Amino acid sequence: MLSIRTQLGIVKSELICLIYVSKFLNGWKVHGGVKIRSDVELKPVPMPKWKLTTEFTFDSAHYIKDYDGPCGRMHGHSYRVQVEATSNQLHSSEYCPHPVMVADFRSLRWAKKDVTKGGLDHGVLNEILPPEYETTAEMIAKYIYDVTKKRVPEGVRLKVRVSETSNSWVEYEDDESES
Numbered sequence: 001m002l003s004i005r006t007q008l009g010i011v012k013s014e015l016i017c018l019i020y021v022s023k024f025l026n027g028w029k030v031h032g033g034v035k036i037r038s039d040v041e042l043k044p045v046p047m048p049k050w051k052l053t054t055e056f057t058f059d060s061a062h063y064i065k066d067y068d069g070p071c072g073r074m075h076g077h078s079y080r081v082q083v084e085a086t087s088n089q090l091h092s093s094e095y096c097p098h099p100v101m102v103a104d105f106r107s108l109r110w111a112k113k114d115v116t117k118g119g120l121d122h123g124v125l126n127e128i129l130p131p132e133y134e135t136t137a138e139m140i141a142k143y144i145y146d147v148t149k150k151r152v153p154e155g156v157r158l159k160v161r162v163s164e165t166s167n168s169w170v171e172y173e174d175d176e177s178e179s
């Protein structure tokens with residue numbers, strides 16, 4: 001008789017099981033495998049963490065494709081970049097075998113290198129960035145974020161700020177809700 005389906009479309013034994021579970025949970029809820037009273041409000045446990053910030057500049061030329069104005073013509077900026085890396089764990093790096101750093105500063109500062117050495121300095125950004133990245137400060141920040149993300153240990157959260165001129169900054173960062 002175990003296979004007799006009820007009108008709810010579930011097996012009888014499953015129904016009995018559900019009744020037991022609902023009685024068991026009456027006024028309670030299960031959180032992380034633990035039964036707790038449903039009126040108890042759970043607050044996130046604060047986790048101590050490290051936050052590194054490094055800043056650098058690079059000088060490059062660019063134009064914004066189809067931009068109706070001076071930014072559509074080839075021109076240059078001294079870009080200022082800040083990269084922030086956050087983690088509650090320390091890691092080893094390519095250069096250091098011991099788990100003593102969030103991420104090696106060297107892996108965060110790659111973009112300041114000369115374009116012939118894999119960086120963005122003294123290049124034409126429209127030629128360096130893959131075509132899916134336009135050369136707005138927004139997309140330069142995303143590009144630096146995307147490349148840096150591949151160079152830092154898993155779980156390290158990143159925020160990249162880019163400034164073309166002293167007036168304006170752009171930020172690109174991990175989605176808080178992902179952690």
Ligand SMILES: Nc1nc2c(c(=O)[nH]1)N=C([C@H](O)[C@H](O)COP(=O)(O)OP(=O)(O)OP(=O)(O)O)CN2
Pocket residue numbers: 064071135136137138164165166167168
């Ligand atoms: N949201 C964005 N807007 C603009 C970007 C950008 O990357 N993101 N870029 C440009 C141009 O590249 C331009 O070089 C910078 O423009 P602007 O801020 O106007 O530069 P100035 O410092 O010369 O501004 P002033 O107000 O004239 O001093 C445009 N927009």
